[in-house]
Amino acid sequence: MTEKVEKRVAGSLTRFYVVALFIVAMLTLGGLYLIRKTIMSLNYDGRVVNVAGRQRMLSQRLAKLAILKTGKIAYRDSADFDSLLTVWKESNQQLATRKLMVGSDIVTWKSGPLDEMFARLEPVFNTIYQGLNKINDDNLSLSEKKQALDIVLQNEPVFLNIMNDIVFQFDKESFARLKNLERIEWILDIMTILVLFAEGLLIFRPVVNTTRRAVRLLTESEDALLKANRDLERSNSELIRVQKDILRIEEEKYQLQLAEDRIRASALIEGQEEERRRFARELHDGIGQMLTGLKLHAEKLGQTQFTDEKQRERFNQLVRLIQDTIQTTRQISYNLMPSVLSDFGISAALNLLCQQTSQASGLKINFQGIEKRIALSQAIEIGLYRIAQEALNNVVKHAGAENVNIRLEQNKNSIILQIEDDGKGFLIRNLKNKEGSFLTQNGIDNIRTRTQLLDGSMEILSEPDHGTTLEVKIFV
Structure with a gap:
């Protein structure tokens, strides 16, 4: 039974x-x-x-x-x-x-x-x-x-x-x-x-x-108890093995999820950069050429005689407007994908970025870089350039600084980008929310994401009224 x-x-x-x-x-x-x-x-x-x-x-x-x-x-x-x-x-x-x-x-x-x-x-x-x-x-x-x-x-x-x-x-x-x-x-x-x-x-x-x-x-007999103990020992060993296997599987799953997140973020950023390159080409080769042709036609038209001085003044204003439009189009195309980055490398691109930002914002920006061109991949050059762009944008908008120092340094196996300002600073703990993740309103999350995709590290040092230092280290 x-x-x-x-x-x-x-x-x-x-x-x-x-x-x-x-x-x-x-x-x-x-x-x-x-x-x-x-x-x-x-x-x-x-x-x-x-x-x-x-x-x-x-x-x-x-x-x-x-x-x-x-x-x-x-x-x-x-x-x-x-x-x-x-x-x-x-x-x-x-x-x-x-x-x-x-x-x-x-x-x-x-x-x-x-x-x-x-x-x-x-x-x-x-x-x-x-x-x-x-x-x-x-x-x-x-x-x-x-x-x-x-x-x-x-x-x-x-x-x-x-x-x-x-x-x-x-x-x-x-x-x-x-x-x-x-x-x-x-x-x-x-x-x-x-x-x-x-x-x-x-x-x-x-x-x-x-x-x-x-x-x-x-448990009613000693022999049965010994046998049960041996069975329990075997069961415990099997359970430990199973627990180790479960922990290993969970760790692999976690690493796989991290890899998928990085691939997804990398694909998004690569898509953004490709779209920027495409827009820059279209602005420069399409609209820019059309505006240049329009300017040439306008200049030829300016050789004719005007019966009224007001008409001549309006025509001159039109030519100036066309020239301003051409300059703005070129600036937008450059901001989307600077040609100096691919032509002369990251050091020259950062130097020009500092000059342009200084002229636009009135800040005193000092750049210390490497004179010769650094042999870096296109992904690292674009990543470092975008990080510097985001950091300078944060300084202009939020830091209230007067002086900014940017340093690009190459070591044996790494590239170090450091941005330091003498602004109002902040408390590092205020950058985190309740879940402990970085907020995005100041661009910190964008910088952190790009740094992680380049297998690098990021460090922020700041205190109220003592400025802020951002250091990004990329291993090459």
Whole structure:
């Protein structure tokens, strides 16, 4: 009778255990499937956004070539006007029909807002496309081509604005899918915990009770007690081994999570820097060139005679405004991605940054760097430059300082960047909130994140009315 009960209990516990493991396995596989599916979707979203961004670039390039062709101005652009126009049209058709050819893959999507945006874009695109075709038609007269060019230039800003809305909508929907994945992942984690909790109640607790009864029976004899002690020793050894395995697994999981966070943050920062480089190129090569051409045309127009001195003054104001706009565009392009950083290295870039910041803010900024160029990777140079930018911005906005000293030093295996000011300072403990994480309003979190991504260390020394010193050390 006792043997039947033991078999029945053992069978019941085994079934419970198998079912629990099956549920945990299914939840794990389901989570992996959803994560993989979402990653593939986000990858496709990135491709679609790239094509949409290329559409904006192509429209601007075609408009520039149209201006040059209509004005019969010589240019060195190696791209064929017909080829660019064909690629522009085909990409627009693929985006509008929601079937985008990317290599050997066909990317599709479903979105009511995007369909409505592409519907608004269609007539604008057709108008520009027809105008570009007329400009490219050698059989039309110059006046007809100029009329077509006016239509193209009137509709291009509308086209660019709608394409911007489309790109932002793609990004918004991609972010929404990512948030949905996070919610599903939370649900799966909670379900897994509940299953494990039920497993503890329905399996491990009965096993413990059965073991307790067996031990109590074995204590009736000395031999049984010795045998039970040996069993307990073996159980303890196994339990210790299991505990060590659990601790090791938890540590690996924690390290994996840290690595994933660093990869995600690194990808975001790299994406930001790439977008800055792209914007800088577009400002310099696109708008900057167009403004320069506008200035040249204005200067030629200034050679004509004006009947009224007021007209001459207004014209001079217009030329000055164009020059200020060109200078502002160049400054914005430089701030996005300074060319001196790639041309002459981090030391020259920091020196120029100090001069520009000093001129703009009125602070006395002293830079002590290395005269020769330091052989560093592009990632380290950009990271150090952005850290210095953020630190100087904090000094200008919050420190109330008069003097700032910046020092760049190279040791045997490290690069040290130190920013010191004589401002009002602060208490270090005020930088932390209740959870102990650094606040972001003063840019400290941005500096800390970039330092960690470069495998470096950051130290802040400050006291009220005694200034602040920030030291970043990057190991190379």
